[in-house]
Amino acid sequence: MRITLTTAASALVLAPTSVFAVDYLSADQAAKLMFPQADRFESREVKLDAAQMQKLSAQGVQARSATWPVRVAYHGSATLGYIVIDEVVGKFELISYAVGIAADGAVRQVEILSYRESHGQEIRLPAWRQQFVGKTVASTIQVGEDIANISGATLSCKHVTDGVKRIVAVVDLARRNGVLG
């Protein structure tokens, strides 16, 4: 083991803070990873009406949005499953993630697509979040400053876990109503 301090602990409070961002997978990469047998993906839009939103609410799920873009994975004419991309905001972090759901409605895979650590309050500002929209990944990782790892204590994935539950409920509803073909 070798540890080389870049900042003495006593000077840590004075050290400048920086933001931190990692891209893991693009939406396309995640879709292919989750459904490698798929020969095509089609985009659908699930629109929930007020009654459906209420139905979800009765199950303890806040739908949050009335419109959910869903990618459907096909092999020939067979539906393999669905992929939904979502993002959640924590105290300091913005996490975008993908949920892969099999044709029978069971969760197949959850992948973090990107992680953004903010300085703090700016995470609530649409302008700060907008800067990441449409960013893609696939850049080779350089060993060096790029691969900084955070050691913190309070990072919780509760937002992601709640988000996965919400997506499962929305896809289930859409599937039963035949919206996803």
Added chain:
Amino acid sequence: MNVTATTVAWVRRAKPLLGTIVEVGALGQHARVDDAVRVAFEAVADIQARLSRFEPASDITRFHAIPSGTSIAIEKHANTVLMAAQSLRDASGGIFDITLGTAPEGWRCERSHLHKLGDKVRLDLGGIAKGYAVDHAVDALMANGCEAGWVNAGGDVRVFGDTDLPVSLRDEHAGGVRQFAKLRDGAFATSHFGHGSRSQAFAPIPVQAHASVAAPLCLWADALTKVVAISGDTANPLLARYGAQAWLH
């Protein structure tokens, strides 16, 4: 670029596991590295299923269901973690307490059996099992041919191979991260002890600190952060026993 099966490439992925985000980075042959990363995530999920008190079939949940004075047979992962927790409890004079105060002496682990010595004892391996899961995932990367890599479970990180991993500390109050160290062939963990922090349950007296520990294995780095924060002693003699260094900040 012509990518062949023998080209060496970095892969970096993250999943929600262990109640946090688990990140795996690995350097390996193009044809094998994706599989190695998948197996590493499976190793983490396996430890979660076996050791979490929230998992209905885990050894911990089974232990909670038995009466005092009886025991259960436990599998090897639970045995490794509980034996480590037991030795640390005894060596730290009870500072390290996986019962979170419910009955520090209410359990004993012996020859792959977990004995219940009191009715009130509740076990929570949250202060040590995350580090063990990281070690288990690193073992998976190495066994699957990776040349270098790291696993970071919400701040409990271990790196191996020819890589200096920059480690930054998150500012828990104001946000942002600060560069702290470069880590090579070892583990690093941070715990936050303060009002509203889960780890507060470990502390008999109110403390307000971040404790970071570097050690060769992540199990010890993770567990020793609790000992350091509660004892307030970065020169605690236990650290040397596990080849560890500590910082309070």
